[in-house]
Every structure is written in C-alpha cells, then in structure tokens.
Amino acid sequence: MMRSTGQILSLLLLLLGFGSAWPAFSQEPNEASEIEASEEEGAYVETVDVTVVNLDVYVTDKKGVPITGLTRDDFEIFENGRPVAITNFFAVEDRRPVEDQPVTASSEPQAPAVPGLPEEEKFALPDDQRLSLVIYVDNFNIRPFNRNRVFRRLRDFLVEKVSIHDQVMLVTYDRSLHMRHEFTSDPTLIASQLFELEELAAFGVHWDSERRDVLRDINDSDSLAAISWRVRQFAESGYNDLSFSIGAIKEIVTSLAGLPGRKAVLYVSDGLQMLPGEDLYYALHRKFGDSSPLTEMREFDASRRFQELTAHANSSGVTFYTIDAAGLRAAGGSNVDMSTAGEAGMSAFIDSMYIQSLQSPLRMMAEDTGGRAIINANDVGPDLNKVASDFSTYYSLGYTPSHGGTGRYYKLEVKVKQKGLRVRHRNGYRDKPLMTRMSDTTRASLVYGYEHNPMGLVMRVGDPQFVEKDLFNVPVLVGIPLGKITLLPLDEAQEGKVKLYFGAIDEGGDMSEISEVPLSIQIPNAELEEAMGGYYPYQIQLRMRSGPHRLTVGLWDLLGAEGSFASKSVRVGG
Numbered sequence: 001m002m003r004s005t006g007q008i009l010s011l012l013l014l015l016l017g018f019g020s021a022w023p024a025f026s027q028e029p030n031e032a033s034e035i036e037a038s039e040e041e042g043a044y045v046e047t048v049d050v051t052v053v054n055l056d057v058y059v060t061d062k063k064g065v066p067i068t069g070l071t072r073d074d075f076e077i078f079e080n081g082r083p084v085a086i087t088n089f090f091a092v093e094d095r096r097p098v099e100d101q102p103v104t105a106s107s108e109p110q111a112p113a114v115p116g117l118p119e120e121e122k123f124a125l126p127d128d129q130r131l132s133l134v135i136y137v138d139n140f141n142i143r144p145f146n147r148n149r150v151f152r153r154l155r156d157f158l159v160e161k162v163s164i165h166d167q168v169m170l171v172t173y174d175r176s177l178h179m180r181h182e183f184t185s186d187p188t189l190i191a192s193q194l195f196e197l198e199e200l201a202a203f204g205v206h207w208d209s210e211r212r213d214v215l216r217d218i219n220d221s222d223s224l225a226a227i228s229w230r231v232r233q234f235a236e237s238g239y240n241d242l243s244f245s246i247g248a249i250k251e252i253v254t255s256l257a258g259l260p261g262r263k264a265v266l267y268v269s270d271g272l273q274m275l276p277g278e279d280l281y282y283a284l285h286r287k288f289g290d291s292s293p294l295t296e297m298r299e300f301d302a303s304r305r306f307q308e309l310t311a312h313a314n315s316s317g318v319t320f321y322t323i324d325a326a327g328l329r330a331a332g333g334s335n336v337d338m339s340t341a342g343e344a345g346m347s348a349f350i351d352s353m354y355i356q357s358l359q360s361p362l363r364m365m366a367e368d369t370g371g372r373a374i375i376n377a378n379d380v381g382p383d384l385n386k387v388a389s390d391f392s393t394y395y396s397l398g399y400t401p402s403h404g405g406t407g408r409y410y411k412l413e414v415k416v417k418q419k420g421l422r423v424r425h426r427n428g429y430r431d432k433p434l435m436t437r438m439s440d441t442t443r444a445s446l447v448y449g450y451e452h453n454p455m456g457l458v459m460r461v462g463d464p465q466f467v468e469k470d471l472f473n474v475p476v477l478v479g480i481p482l483g484k485i486t487l488l489p490l491d492e493a494q495e496g497k498v499k500l501y502f503g504a505i506d507e508g509g510d511m512s513e514i515s516e517v518p519l520s521i522q523i524p525n526a527e528l529e530e531a532m533g534g535y536y537p538y539q540i541q542l543r544m545r546s547g548p549h550r551l552t553v554g555l556w557d558l559l560g561a562e563g564s565f566a567s568k569s570v571r572v573g574g
Contacts, residue, residue: 051400051401051404051405051431052087052398052400053079053400053412054088054128054317054396054398055396055398055412055414055425056319056370056395056396056426057075057395057396057397057423057424058370058393058423058424058425059395059416059422060421060422060424061420061421061422062420064386064422067421068093071091072086072397074418075089075416075417076414076415076416076417077397077399077412077413077414078413078414078415079399079401079410079411079412081411085399085400086398086399087398087400088396088397088398089396090395091394091395092125092129092392092394092395092396093393094392095125095163095165095392097125097129125165127260127261128260128261129261130165130166130167130260130261130262131163131261131262131263131264132166132167132168132169132183132256132259132261132262132263132264133162133166133168133169133263133265133266133391134168134170134171134256134264135154135158135168135190136249136252136265136268137170137171137172137268137269138172138173139172139173139174139197139200139201139202139203140173140174140204141173141204141270141271142202142203142269142325143202143270143325144198144201146325147197147198147202147268147325148198149325149327149378150268151194151195151197153379153380153384154194154380154384155191156381156384157384157385157387158188159187161387162187163392164185164186164187166185166187166391167183167184167185168183168184168187168190169182169183169184170194170197171252172197172200173245173248173249174200175244176248177252180193180196181193182448183448204270207238210234211280211354214231214280215283215350218231218280218284218287219283221287224284224288227284228284228293231277231281231284231293232277234277234280235277235280235281235297235299235300236300238273238276238300239276239300242273242276242302242305243302245272246272246306249267249309250309250312252265253265253312253316253318254440255443255444255447256316256317256444257315257318257440257443257444258437258439258440258450259441259444259448259450260450260452263318263319264318264319264391265318265320266321266322266323267320267321268323268325269322269323269325269362270324270325270358271355271357271358271359271361272358272361272362273302273357273358273361274303274306274360275297275300275301276302277297278297278300278354279350279353279354279357281294281296281297282350283346283350286346302361306361306365307364307368309365310364310368311368311409311428313369313426314368314369314426314427315430315432316440318369319369319371319426320365320366320369321366321371321374321387321390322362322365322366322371322374323362323383324359324362324373324374324375324376324377327378327380328376328378329355329376359375359376362375363375368427369426369427370424370427371387371390371424372386372387372390397414401431403431404431405431405432405434406431407430407431407432407433407436408431409428410428410430411428412425412426412427413427434556434558435516438501438516438554439501439514439516441554441565442503442514442552442565445503445552445565446503446504446505446511446550449550451566452563452565453564453565453566454562454564455485455555455557455562455563455564456564457479457481457564457566458478458479458535458566459476459477459478459551459553459568460476460477460479461475461476461477461568461570462476462477464544464572464573466573470546470573471543471544471545471546472543472546473541474542474570475540475541475542476502476539476540476541476553477537477539478537478538478539478540479535479536479537479538480498480500480519480535480536480537480538480555481535482496482521482523482531482532482533482534482535482536483532484557484562485498485559485560486560486562487523487559488559490522492524493523493524494528495520495521495522495523496520496523496557496559497518497519497520497521497557497558497559498518498519498556498557498558499519499558500517500538500554501514501516501517501552501553501554501555502514502515502517502540502542502553503515503551503554504549504550505549505550506545506548507547507549519536519538545572546573546574547571547572547573547574548569548570548571548572549570549571550567550568551569551570552565552566
C-alpha cells in the first residue's frame with residue numbers, strides 16, 4: 001500500500017502549444033519542440049505564498065475536564081520562544097462552533113439550523129475542521145487476545161462517538177500495510193470490519209517465548225562472551241523489526257499530509273520498544289558485573305527515530321492517539337528466576353524495564369503531537385471517551401509566520417492566561433516549501449481520491465500507445481483556465497506564473513515521484529479578452545505500465561496563491 005517507487009511514471013516529453021489566438025480547450029494545441037524549464041521560466045518574482053500555521057489546542061482542568069468559554073485573548077502562542085500574534089481563532093464545543101466570546105452558565109443553546117435533524121447534523125463545521133481518523137491496528141506488534149478485547153470497546157467508540165461529518169479509515173500492519181477499508185463517513189462500516197480482523201493472525205506473542213529463552217540462557221550462562229552474542233542477535237532482530245514498524249507508521253502520516261482539516265491516527269498495539277534488548281543487556285550487566293553490555297545496547301536506541309516520527313507527524317498536521325492493548329501488565333511475568341548476583345526480585349525489575357521500553361514510545365507519540373496515550377488500562381472505554389472529547393471540544397488557533405518555506409522545524413508553545421489549567425497541542429511544525437506542500441496534496445489526491453478544483457483545471461487522457469512488453473506512452477493534456485489565474489501587467493502583455501504537479505498510482509499502491517513543471521504564461525494585450533475565456537494547453541507524455549491507474553495534476557498559481565487538483569482514472573492496455 002502506498003509504496004513510492006518512482007517506476008510508474010516518467011516524464012518523456014513536454015509539449016507546450018499556443019497560436020496567435022488563444023484556443024479553447026476543445027481545440028488541439030499546436031505542437032512545439034521539446035523544451036526544458038529555462039532560467040527565465042524558473043525566475044518567479046513577486047509571488048504570493050501566505051502560510052497560516054493552525055494548532056488544535058485542548059484545555060482541561062487538573063481532572064481532565066474540558067474547559068470551554070475561552071476567547072482569543074485568553075491564549076498566547078510562542079514560536080521558538082518568541083510571541084506571535086494570533087490571527088485565526090475558532091472554538092468548538094460538543095461539535096458546535098461557538099462565537100469568539102465567553103459562554104456563561106446561563107447561555108441558551110443555539111437554535112437548530114434545520115428542525116428535525118439529528119443533533120450532530122444541526123451544526124455542521126466548516127470543511128477545514130473536518131476530522132480524518134485512521135484506525136491503525138499493528139498486528140505485528142500485538143497479541144490476539146489483547147487486540148480483540150480492545151476491539152469490543154473500539155466498536156462502541158466508532159458507532160457512538162465518531163461524527164457522520166468526519167471520515168474514518170481502517171489499516172493494519174503485519175510486515176506490510178493493508179488498507180482494510182478506505183475513508184468513509186459511515187463509522188459503522190469500520191466497526192463491522194473489526195469483526196473480520198479478529199480472525200487475522202497477530203504476531204506479538206512470538207517475542208514472549210524468545211525473550212524468556214534468552215533470559216533463561218543468561219541466567220544459566222557462566223561466561224559473558226558465551227552469551228552476549230545471543231543478546232546482540234535478539235536486539236538486532238528487534239531493531240530491524242522496529243525500523244519497519246516505524247516506517248509503516250510514517251508512510252501513513254506522509255499520505256495524510258496533504259489532506260485538509262484535522263487528522264488523527266488511533267494506533268493500537270502492545271507497544272514498541274524504545275531500545276530493543278535493553279532489559280537483556282541490563283541482565284547481562286547485573287549477572288557478570290561488566291559495563292560493556294550497557295555500552296553496546298546504545299547501538300539499538302531508537303529514541304531519535306521516534307523523535308523524527310513525531311516531528312514528521314507534527315509537520316503533517318497529524319495527531320497520534322495510542323492504545324497499549326496489553327493493558328495493566330504485571331512485572332515478573334517472564335517466569336525466569338533472575339536472582340543474579342544474590343539480588344532478590346531481579347526478574348520483576350528486568351520486566352519493569354521491558355514494559356517501560358514498550359510504553360515510552362506510545363507516550364511520546366501522543367504527547368509530542370498533542371494526543372492521548374491509553375496506557376495501563378484493561379478497559380479502554382473510559383479513555384476512548386476522553387479521545388472523543390478531543391474530537392468534539394477544542395480550540396483552533398492560527399498565526400501567520402514571518403518566514404516562508406524555510407524547511408526548518410519550529411518549536412511551538414501555547415499558554416493560557418488563566419492559572420491552573422492544562423494545555424495540550426503539537427509541540428512544533430516544519431515550515432514546508434511550496435513544492436513540498438503541493439507534493440503532499442498531490443499525493444493525498446492520488447491515495448485517497450481527494451479533489452479540490454476551485455480554478456476549474458481540466459485534464460484529458462489520450463489513447464495509450466504500446467512501446468514494449470507492458471509499457472505504454474500515455475498522452476495527457478492539461479487545460480489551465482486563463483480566466484482564473486492572476487496576471488501581472490507587462491509592457492505589451494499580461495504574465496502569469498504557475499507550477500504544475502504530476503503524479504500516478506497503480507491499483508497495487510505503487511506511486512510515482514511527484515514531478516514539478518514551472519510555466520510562464522504571457523498573453524499579448526491585444527488578445528487578452530479572447531484568452532480569458534479559454535485555456536492554456538500543456539501536454540505531457542507519461543510512460544506507464546499496463547493496468548488501472550489514477551492520475552493527478554496539481555496547479556499552483558504563484559501570483560494568486562491558489563491551487564487546484566484534478567484526478568482521472570485510466571486503464572492502460574487491456
């Protein structure tokens with residue numbers, strides 16, 4: 001799922017055509033010779049690229065009860081320690097937008113917009129506040145019993161707490177990602193799908209027996225040299241599996257980056273080890289009184305990998321909610337007598353270290369992105385209600401940074417002037433350049449079929465031409481609506497500056513790299529009126545394998561700071 005190979009789509013030919021009179025898109029463009037973007041074409045000046053940084057902020061009292069009725073003036077935002085002016089403020093209470101003013105106890109509830117509708121349909125939120133929720137079940141790092149116990153509560157959560165105005169998707173991981181159900185506005189479909197997942201294998205149990213065997217061998221060994229290789233082998237295997245697990249989570253985050261609105265991943269597993277083999281290396285240390293195992297184990301420290309994951313999630317506007325499906329664990333469950341060096345209770349200590357290593361990434365993922373971690377709870381229902389509270393009651397704050405497209409990561413802090421309140425939010429973001437943001441949205445359009453085309457961008461796909469084996473050349477003609485792009489007056493012409501973005505994905509999830517093409521469009525003043533009713537044609541030839549594909553073209557108007565995305569399904573060959 002969602003693999004980026006770069007092998008599907010290759011740019012073969014860039015054709016740009018126009019006549020003395022600006023043609024309607026129904027006309028065939030004149031062909032020109034192969035061109036490349038010149039320095040002049042790439043020299044964009046006076047462009048507009050205004051980025052607003054939005055933060056979902058959750059304010060509670062010390063008992064975790066949401067605080068409502070706050071206004072813009074109650075908040076302060078700091079970027080890298082410096083205060084910034086809040087330019088956007090939006091408050092939501094019980095899925096209802098509220099005005100920028102305190103809500104008193106005597107306030108009357110809003111009258112329904114349409115009498116007779118269900119309560120959640122009376123107060124529709126704007127599109128940029130719509131929630132895209134991914135239920136991520138990590139079958140590789142979970143035990144079947146734990147998973148299925150969580151599913152019982154998760155089904156209730158989906159049916160009772162997820163709004164019909166939101167969209168929810170179900171994915172699993174078992175060495176590879178699988179989309180079990182695409183985004184839907186009917187959460188009952190996802191709840192039903194969970195019954196089918198109960199029949200799938202879960203692989204978390206295999207670690208238990210192997211870990212017990214290694215601990216037993218440590219306890220029985222008389223030589224550090226004789227047993228250290230076994231511990232290293234276990235740690236290396238664990239770190240390798242962990243790398244794949246983190247990569248899969250990151251892949252989901254990447255695919256969500258370009259979607260508008262609020263985005264959350266509800267991650268369900270038995271935990272991920274922050275430092276694979278840490279407990280075993282510590283057992284070696286205590287058994288033989290040698291510090292070298294503690295030095296060696298640092299090779300497998302994955303804390304930096306998790307920091308990168310949460311930073312990537314923050315930069316993509318994704319919040320993690322994590323569930324430790326194992327619930328409340330008992331230390332000393334390894335059933336191995338680790339009374340090394342005459343120390344009683346060593347087994348419980350080693351197991352506690354193991355549990356902490358499993359749970360700490362779940363805490364980090366949630367805390368760094370402003371979410372919640374459900375840890376040490378055999379019944380996750382009450383905590384899922386708190387997650388639902390985050391979805392329904394929150395503050396959305398925004399500001400316009402003084403920089404744009406630096407690519408740097410900026411730390412964020414939100415303070416509430418009222419004392420004694422707790423504030424949660426993502427702890428930073430990356431100031432993505434335009435190319436990255438457009439690539440993100442093009443990718444989201446490919447993977448999820450997201451469409452947003454206010455400018456009326458048009459795309460037509462011609463008949464594929466066989467090349468060799470299962471390869472075809474596919475002509476794609478793009479129509480750029482001249483009346484919708486911003487033009488800059490020159491001496492005897494009007495000039496527009498745009499960028500086109502191309503991507504493709506096949507039915508197996510193999511995705512091309514996103515290609516960027518800058519264009520400078522000049523319209524003679526004498527032909528301006530006629531041109532405004534037509535399209536600027538741009539033709540590109542793609543080389544693709546046979547089979548069904550989705551193509552997406554993105555258009556960004558650099559002068560008007562507006563984008564559009566058009567998608568089309570095409571079957572190549574057969």
